[in-house]
Amino acid sequence: MKLVVVDPRFTNTAMHADTYVPIRPGTDLAFVLALTYVAIIDQVYNRSYVAKNFVDFDKYKKHIIESEYTPEWAEKITGVPAATICKIAHDFMASAPQAVYYQGRRTTWSKNDFQLRRAMALFTALGGGIDVKGGIVFGKKLPLGEHTTTAPMYANAKPRIDKNLAAVVGATGTWVGWRNMVEEGKSPYPIRGMFVYKQNPMLSVPNSAKTRTMFEKMDLVVVIDTMPSDTAMLADVILPECTYLEREDPVQSFAGIEPSIAIREKVIEPMYESKPVNEIMRGLAQKLSKPLWVITKKYDEDVQEELEDTAEDEFYEENGFDLAEPFMHDQEETNKHMFVEKYGEEAWGVLREKGVFYPNMLTYFKKIDNNTYEYYPKDKKFYSVLKLEEEYDPVAFLHDICVNPVDVADLKRSFNTPNKKVECFLGSMAAKGVDPMPVWRDEEYVNVPVGKFKFITGRHAQFTQNATQNNIMLLELMRENYLWINDKEAEALNIQFGDTVEVTSRVGHVRIKAYPTAKIVPQTVFYIHGFGAKSEGLTFAHRNGASDNEIIEDTIEPVHGCANMHETLVSIRRV
Amino acid sequence: MNYAMALDYQNCINCKACEVACKEENGVQLGADKQRIWIGVVEGTIFGKPFANLYPSQCNHCIDAPCVSVCPTNASHFAQGGIVKVDAHKCILCKGCMEACPYDARFVDDTMVAVDKCTFCDHRSLVEGGTTACQATCPTKVRTFGDLDDENSDIVKLLKTKRFFFQKEYTGTLPKLFYILPNDETYAKQSVSHNTIIHTWEEIKPMYDQARNRRSTEWRK
Numbered sequence: 187m188k189l190v191v192v193d194p195r196f197t198n199t200a201m202h203a204d205t206y207v208p209i210r211p212g213t214d215l216a217f218v219l220a221l222t223y224v225a226i227i228d229q230v231y232n233r234s235y236v237a238k239n240f241v242d243f244d245k246y247k248k249h250i251i252e253s254e255y256t257p258e259w260a261e262k263i264t265g266v267p268a269a270t271i272c273k274i275a276h277d278f279m280a281s282a283p284q285a286v287y288y289q290g291r292r293t294t295w296s297k298n299d300f301q302l303r304r305a306m307a308l309f310t311a312l313g314g315g316i317d318v319k320g321g322i323v324f325g326k327k328l329p330l331g332e333h334t335t336t337a338p339m340y341a342n343a344k345p346r347i348d349k350n351l352a353a354v355v356g357a358t359g360t361w362v363g364w365r366n367m368v369e370e371g372k373s374p375y376p377i378r379g380m381f382v383y384k385q386n387p388m389l390s391v392p393n394s395a396k397t398r399t400m401f402e403k404m405d406l407v408v409v410i411d412t413m414p415s416d417t418a419m420l421a422d423v424i425l426p427e428c429t430y431l432e433r434e435d436p437v438q439s440f441a442g443i444e445p446s447i448a449i450r451e452k453v454i455e456p457m458y459e460s461k462p463v464n465e466i467m468r469g470l471a472q473k474l475s476k477p478l479w480v481i482t483k484k485y486d487e488d489v490q491e492e493l494e495d496t497a498e499d500e501f502y503e504e505n506g507f508d509l510a511e512p513f514m515h516d517q518e519e520t521n522k523h524m525f526v527e528k529y530g531e532e533a534w535g536v537l538r539e540k541g542v543f544y545p546n547m548l549t550y551f552k553k554i555d556n557n558t559y560e561y562y563p564k565d566k567k568f569y570s571v572l573k574l575e576e577e578y579d580p581v582a583f584l585h586d587i588c589v590n591p592v593d594v595a596d597l598k599r600s601f602n603t604p605n606k607k608v609e610c611f612l613g614s615m616a617a618k619g620v621d622p623m624p625v626w627r628d629e630e631y632v633n634v635p636v637g638k639f640k641f642i643t644g645r646h647a648q649f650t651q652n653a654t655q656n657n658i659m660l661l662e663l664m665r666e667n668y669l670w671i672n673d674k675e676a677e678a679l680n681i682q683f684g685d686t687v688e689v690t691s692r693v694g695h696v697r698i699k700a701y702p703t704a705k706i707v708p709q710t711v712f713y714i715h716g717f718g719a720k721s722e723g724l725t726f727a728h729r730n731g732a733s734d735n736e737i738i739e740d741t742i743e744p745v746h747g748c749a750n751m752h753e754t755l756v757s758i759r760r761v
Numbered sequence: 762m763n764y765a766m767a768l769d770y771q772n773c774i775n776c777k778a779c780e781v782a783c784k785e786e787n788g789v790q791l792g793a794d795k796q797r798i799w800i801g802v803v804e805g806t807i808f809g810k811p812f813a814n815l816y817p818s819q820c821n822h823c824i825d826a827p828c829v830s831v832c833p834t835n836a837s838h839f840a841q842g843g844i845v846k847v848d849a850h851k852c853i854l855c856k857g858c859m860e861a862c863p864y865d866a867r868f869v870d871d872t873m874v875a876v877d878k879c880t881f882c883d884h885r886s887l888v889e890g891g892t893t894a895c896q897a898t899c900p901t902k903v904r905t906f907g908d909l910d911d912e913n914s915d916i917v918k919l920l921k922t923k924r925f926f927f928q929k930e931y932t933g934t935l936p937k938l939f940y941i942l943p944n945d946e947t948y949a950k951q952s953v954s955h956n957t958i959i960h961t962w963e964e965i966k967p968m969y970d971q972a973r974n975r976r977s978t979e980w981r982k
Contacts (some may be wrong), residue, residue, distance in 0.1 A: 196811040196813070198774055198775045198776075198813075199774075201775075201812075201813045201814075201815070202771075202774070204947075206810075233907075287978060296885070299944045349776075370934035555915045556890075556892040556896055556897070556905070556906070556915060557896070557899075557902040557904075557905060557915070558902070647774070647775070647777070647778075648776070648777060658791060659785065659791075660781070662780070662781070662784065662791055662793065663777045663780060665793070703811075704805075704806045704809070704810075705804075705811045705813075725969050
């Protein structure tokens with residue numbers, strides 16, 4: 187296998203790359219468009235796959251060629267040599283369909299992010315690497331039974347206030363957009379209270395100062411957490427949840443080529459006054475349901491109308507106004523109900539004993555040696571899950587080396603899109619003022635003026651976002667975070683390893699120790715997310731290094747509304 | 762029985778799960794300088810381009826262990842299978858062993874008031890099908906623990922198919938961490954020095970067997 191890593195930083199992954207491509211942050215779209223240009227101009231893409239599975243490819247081809255997204259053009263923007271771009275495009279297509287442009291995690295770097303991810307997927311698709319082994323695989327998800335409950339309908343309930351802040355705001359909203367509306371007093375109705383569960387927006391969302399002001403403006407902030415996080419410290423009420431060892435968690439189905447269902451059981455009883463969230467919600471709902479019902483009856487005209495024909499008790503119970511009802515079952519009971527419905531009592535016993543279950547697990551699972559386990563036999567893995575137009579036998583494909591993987595990828599598939607094909611041109615987006623095909627826009631790119639740096643952030647293997655920040659075993663591995671700065675630039679600024687520097691952006695400033703290194707491109711600085719907590723309740727994590735969101739500006743991606751994490755300009759000063 | 766560890770170090774991703782597993786499994790004292798195992802990082806630039814190599818490491822359980830020879834109280838000793846261990850109650854903290862060790866694999870455990878080091882997790886690895894905590898936790902399967910005397914052990918089976926080298930072989934201690942040479946030529950060149958001697962199992966087995974026979978009289982049962 188060949189690995190190409192494109193990153194402004196020489197990461198632990200880059201260390202393992204056959205080719206490491208340092209790139210200016212925010213220019214990945216230009217890089218991908220140039221790869222696409224090379225693949226199209228040199229005709230190295232999978233033409234029969236494209237003919238069968240693409241719609242509007244002619245438009246995309248015309249757009250890419252006419253926009254002159256040449257490697258030479260991309261070199262000026264990205265800093266990646268044109269020859270490297272050509273070579274990567276050719277190598278990629280030579281390996282396709284077993285070639286994938288990995289989509290990444292914790293994305294949304296800059297304003298063009300939606301278009302970047304789309305261009306990446308389209309490039310992979312040009313090689314036929316979708317829904318085949320070695321390409322983008324969707325995998326299978328094992329179903330769980332249903333656990334339904336009734337939620338009350340209120341006549342004057344309002345929709346999401348942030349739904350117009352970006353072109354396609356989904357059910358999860360745009361957090362930064364929403365926070366800014368509340369903080370700036372732009373919400374259509376006053377938002378006076380907030381429940382925060384298992385989240386720490388003070389550390390996890392750009393512009394911590396605004397998050398703080400928003401909380402301060404509210405009459406009531408309730409935080410449910412296992413840790414005295416920075417957010418918990420701003421709460422009016424803290425409801426301590428027990429840790430994962432003291433509660434049963436909802437049964438989970440994990441999709442993939444080797445799908446499974448997993449469960450996490452309680453090891454000890456909850457300590458001190460902590461409770462599982464299910465019990466917290468039950469207790470709260472039992473206290474709140476009746477008083478809320480009185481208010482509902484008084485103001486909700488729909489309810490008043492219904493009550494003319496129905497007995498009050500019956501209506502209250504059947505329409506979900508008893509808010510405690512969904513929380514009356516213990517998690518264990520709900521899990522059993524959801525699982526047994528699909529897999530039966532015997533499988534439930536296996537799940538509880540092993541912690542994991544999938545059909546045929548007891549016959550499929552093999553321990554070969556201390557380093558090798560087989561969970562699914564090769565021919566039972568779910569690489570291809572979409573419906574195929576022609577017949578093909580996956581078992582034969584896996585065992586018969588005479589079958590060319592390109593031929594398998596070529597088979598016409600039924601994608602889950604309006605045209606059942608790979609869509610190059612999104613007309614529905616055009617209607618919302620979004621480019622229907624990926625376009626590079628110079629005006630959207632944040633240039634770095636002399637003397638400034640672009641700040642980028644990231645995660646690493648040892649911490650889970652900021653939730654594990656107070657874990658002493660993990661802090662052993664990394665006590666605090668350091669500012670990566672290009673060694674030559676650091677020398678010019680007379681900054682040495684361990685020097686404290688002040689990093690200032692338009693929204694805040696932090697102090698952090700410096701790590702001059704050749705492992706980062708010039709005009710770019712980086713430190714890892716998840717440090718710099720200010721809560722004194724976090725005995726070990728308190729003020730270890732700096733928090734990235736203290737300095738990241740709060741702009742949002744115009745298509746899906748996520749926060750742009752890599753568009754902040756900062757200045758550096760040794761202190 | 763002659764216990765050893767093979768390390769397919771090319772697969773190391775520097776996640777340090779092994780370090781955490783070791784500390785949890787063995788109750789190792791906390792602190793950055795208190796390590797039974799660690800990931801050695803060598804990084805720099807070649808013609809301005811960054812590179813980095815990772816060498817996961819721990820006690821080599823050398824056949825001719827200088828730490829054992831130098832110990833004035835017999836606290837440092839060979840346990841069964843040639844595993845080098847420390848009797849905490851015999852240790853007088855002279856730290857001679859720490860000076861003698863070419864790999865800096867020992868440290869002072871302030872809670873035990875004794876020198877501490879890797880034990881190859883002998884409380885769990887020597888049972889049937891067992892292994893060390895570092896091997897069990899490794900997501901990229903870097904480590905293979907096993908018995909060099911057993912032709913059918915995972916480690917001997919692996920060593921027969923690979924070429925390998927040792928760290929600081931020139932010190933002559935006959936170390937037992939076998940670093941597997943990557944199949945990838947570029948990676949091999951980049952992570953091995955010009956002076957490193959590359960070995961095969963057939964070639965090295967007689968020397969290791971001979972040394973084992975010579976020293977195993979000192980191995981405690």
